[in-house]
Structure formats: C-alpha cells, structure tokens
Amino acid sequence: MRTAYSVETVRTAERELMDRLPDGVLMQRAAAGLAAACADLLRRRGRVYGARVVLLVGSGDNGGDALYAGARLARRGAGVTAVLLAAGRAHEGGLAALSGAGGRVVEHPSDTSAPFDVLAAADLVVDGITGIGGRGGLRPDAVPLARAVHESDAVVVAVDLPSGVEADSGEVVGEALRADVTLTFGTYKPAHLIDPAREYAGAVGLVDIGLGAVLPPVAELEALQHADVARLLPVPTGESDKYRRGVVGVVAGSARYPGAAVLAVAGALHGGAGAVRYVGPAGDAVIARFPETLVHAGPPAKAGRVQAWVVGPGLGEEPGVRDALASDVPVLVDADGLRGLNAKVVRARKAPTLLTPHAGEAAALLEVPREEVESARLTAVRELAARYGATVLLKGSTTLVADPDTALPVRVNPTGTPWLATAGSGDVLSGLTGSLLAAGLGARDAGSVGAYLHGLAARSAARGAPVSAEDVGAALRVAWRDVSEEA
Ligand SMILES: NC(=O)C1=CN([C@@H]2O[C@H](COP(=O)(O)OP(=O)(O)OC[C@H]3O[C@@H](n4cnc5c(N)ncnc54)[C@H](OP(=O)(O)O)[C@@H]3O)[C@@H](O)[C@H]2O)[C@@H](O)CC1
Numbered sequence: 001m002r003t004a005y006s007v008e009t010v011r012t013a014e015r016e017l018m019d020r021l022p023d024g025v026l027m028q029r030a031a032a033g034l035a036a037a038c039a040d041l042l043r044r045r046g047r048v049y050g051a052r053v054v055l056l057v058g059s060g061d062n063g064g065d066a067l068y069a070g071a072r073l074a075r076r077g078a079g080v081t082a083v084l085l086a087a088g089r090a091h092e093g094g095l096a097a098l099s100g101a102g103g104r105v106v107e108h109p110s111d112t113s114a115p116f117d118v119l120a121a122a123d124l125v126v127d128g129i130t131g132i133g134g135r136g137g138l139r140p141d142a143v144p145l146a147r148a149v150h151e152s153d154a155v156v157v158a159v160d161l162p163s164g165v166e167a168d169s170g171e172v173v174g175e176a177l178r179a180d181v182t183l184t185f186g187t188y189k190p191a192h193l194i195d196p197a198r199e200y201a202g203a204v205g206l207v208d209i210g211l212g213a214v215l216p217p218v219a220e221l222e223a224l225q226h227a228d229v230a231r232l233l234p235v236p237t238g239e240s241d242k243y244r245r246g247v248v249g250v251v252a253g254s255a256r257y258p259g260a261a262v263l264a265v266a267g268a269l270h271g272g273a274g275a276v277r278y279v280g281p282a283g284d285a286v287i288a289r290f291p292e293t294l295v296h297a298g299p300p301a302k303a304g305r306v307q308a309w310v311v312g313p314g315l316g317e318e319p320g321v322r323d324a325l326a327s328d329v330p331v332l333v334d335a336d337g338l339r340g341l342n343a344k345v346v347r348a349r350k351a352p353t354l355l356t357p358h359a360g361e362a363a364a365l366l367e368v369p370r371e372e373v374e375s376a377r378l379t380a381v382r383e384l385a386a387r388y389g390a391t392v393l394l395k396g397s398t399t400l401v402a403d404p405d406t407a408l409p410v411r412v413n414p415t416g417t418p419w420l421a422t423a424g425s426g427d428v429l430s431g432l433t434g435s436l437l438a439a440g441l442g443a444r445d446a447g448s449v450g451a452y453l454h455g456l457a458a459r460s461a462a463r464g465a466p467v468s469a470e471d472v473g474a475a476l477r478v479a480w481r482d483v484s485e486e487a
C-alpha cells in the first residue's frame, strides 16, 4: 500500500522528529537522498564530474534542500550554479555550503541574461523554488524560468514537489514546473498521487528521513497495490455454488442504448459473482452475447433476489433506479441513474450505496462547473460522499474512492491509463464493481478493486494502442490472474 499524508500531518510529525534529533539532521538526510538521485541521473547521461547543474532556489527550506544537495554534487566535481529567486532570503547554511564547495550563485530577476544562459546549458536542473510551503502556483517572476527549463534538454528533478502544485489537493493554479523525477521526503503527499499535479511530478521517488516512525497509522490517502488487491479478491471455496458466490442484478440499457447493457454484463461476469441477472429491455442483445445471463424484463422489484444491484448505464429514461434504491442490498448507481439522484433517499438507505460519476456527472450532482471538479478532484469526491452519505468513486485521470466515514483514507487508483477514455468503458467498470459488491466486498473495497482491475485490463488490452470497452471487458480475466498471482 502506498500512502500519502497532508502537509499539516507532515509538519506535526516533522516537529516531533526534530525534537529528538540534532539541528539540521532532517535536511541533511533529504539533501543526501536528493544528491544521490541526481548523481545517478547524471551518470546515466554521462558522468557527475564536469556536469552542469542548475539549482532554482526559493526562500524556504525547499531551497535549502536544493543548496545542500548542490554542495554535495559540487564536491563530486559537478559545475553547480544556484539561481536565487529571493536573494537575501535563501537558506543561509545551504548557501554557505554551496559556496564552500565551489558552487556559483546568480540572482533572478537580474539585469543580465545569466539565469537563462545557465539554464540553456544545463544537464540537470534541481527545482527548489517551493515544496510543501508553496501557495498559489508559481509567482510571475518564476514563470519565465519554468518556461526556460521546459525548453532546455536538462533532466529536471523536483525537490519534494514540482513547484507550483498544491501539495494537499493536487491542484495546479496557473503554471507549474514539470519534472522528470520528483524526490519526496518521509512520505508521499496527495499531489504525488492525484492529477493534475501527479503528472507534473514525473517519476516519484521516496527518500526515507525517519518520518515513518512518527506518522499517524491512518493516512489521508492510500493507493492499493497488487498484493493489497490480491488479499481482497473474492475466491470461491469448495462449498460455493452460484448463489453463495452472489448474484448481481444489472439494470442497464434501453431500446436506444442496448450496448450499455451488454458491456455492463460483460463487466459483471468477470467480477466474482456466481450469476448475473440482467433486468431491462435489452435482454435479447445480452443473451445473444452472453447466454449464461439470467434475463428479466423488469421491473427490478419483481426480477428475483440479488445480493447487489447495478443501475444506470445506458438507462435513458427507463425506470429502475427507484426500485433498486428501495432494496435492502448494496446498490451501485452510475451514468443515467445519477441524474437527479435524491440525496435524502440515498442517505436513508440502510445498505451501502456506491455512486460512480465521471467529472461531468459529479459536477451536475454538486451543481458546480465541470472544471471545478477536474481541478479539485479530492475536494469534490469528499464533498459528494458527505452529501450523499454514500461511497463515491470519481472516475477520471486519477480515479478516487471516498467513503462517507471521513476517518478512512480516500483511495487513489494507480492503474489508470488514458486509453480508458473510451465509450462504454464506464459500463464495464460498473458491472465489474457491482459484481464485487455481490460477491461480498464492502463498497469502498469493491470500488477500489474494480477500478484497479479495470485499469490493469485496459493496460494489458491496449499495450500502446487504442482499445474498445469490449476489449477491456475481455481482458479482465488476465488482470485478475495477474493480481492473484501475488497472493
Ligand atoms: N517536512 C519535512 O519533514 C522536511 C522538509 N524539508 C523541506 O522543507 C520544505 C518545506 O520548507 P518550508 O516550510 O520552508 O516551505 P517551502 O516549500 O520551502 O516554501 C515556503 C517559502 O516559499 C515562499 N512561498 C510561498 N508560496 C510561494 C510561491 N507560490 N512562489 C514562491 N515562493 C513562495 C514563502 O515565503 P513568502 O515569499 O510567501 O514570504 C516561504 O518562505 C519541504 O518541502 C522539504 O523540501 C526537508 O528539508 C526535510 C524534512
């Protein structure tokens, strides 16, 4: 499991750890890890001795880390120049260390083109403008430097965070530095796991500075990995029959969108339930493709017992949502089922409800513009979970799963791929996730395991080429096998 902690939690832990250690030890640990990673990158492109390294240095400790790491590289023969964005406020000890090691210093802004000249010739740039203390994106002075960095051929290493991203939310206000590699300290922060910031961070490495021992046991965010998912997968036992493995009811499709029914059933057949009961007008299309499905014209209340319902994909105006919500089993609501969803009705349910909106649907539920959800995904998913008293899976570039119990970490799906942005892939996900619910997983686990397998399936089906939703459905078995081999 990968976990991420908020800035406030990190600061508290850092104070506790600092009290136990001599002054400056944490920064030296950070700088040593940073310098070692930079030296590795330089060696891969040539060698450290004689390499041209530029440090972008802000006014805080993030700049201090960069300066001390720069001093270590200078001692190994690199030509290191620090560009000070807040001359007079740069970390004193770091500056002294750098000049003691033979590093140079230039100021920005300045009357000369020196900062831009050194950037144009750099092999490696260390971004130490801001870390967890940065607010409000890059300031105007820093923007031309960031652009010069992006135009150069240098490898860009961000200290702790790419400067300009918001650590706690993953938001990017205006412009931010784009890094090839980000070295963070002690723990990941939300921005390392959530888009758009995650994308700016490049490959993220974690430097152990001893913070783990003082961080609280429950993180703000967590990302499951293969072994975690393997432990959660439902596995049939000797006593299992199709009913004991769980029956999932799929209320999807309409005369206009019969394909959504087929795709949701494709997902449901691969999610661990023992049987899939399809309810709606697209029974013929479903049976033609998946003869093992039990079909019923509806309404859901008359279709027979299930252990979980999936309602919404391609439903149009067809009824069924109310019936499913009135049941006493877990319900997953997706797509058309989310339209006009009544928060009071959802809150009053005794069994779990799992809502699976994309950004547009989430925006409609929250009555805010879509861009607001896209730029602040973590806030949006938490707000929806609180408002509906439901588990919410917010689909998108980084899929997030929030539980209505705010003490539980929000789950971030690490297996996403841009190839998943294809028509019908959400229908496969809702069927799959509903099937996991019917097989006995809780809503939070079903949502995060569903998103994980769905992303893996898309990756394995795509392998760098476009995929259809049907391909994703067909590759779910491969993803399941791939994960369960870790158990
Ligand atoms: N936590 C840990 O365990 C450890 C933390 N360590 C390191 O410390 C870092 C945190 O250091 P920090 O607290 O000094 O904050 P930091 O990110 O350098 O920035 C704050 C400064 O920037 C300024 N400023 C604000 N916004 C700005 C903007 N948009 N654009 C430009 N400037 C802006 C603001 O001053 P202002 O100009 O607003 O007066 C303030 O002076 C952390 O990320 C990690 O690298 C490691 O050494 C070891 C262990």
Ligand SMILES: [K+]
Binding pocket: 062, 127, 128, 129, 130, 131, 158, 159, 160, 161, 162, 163
């Ligand atoms: K930085």
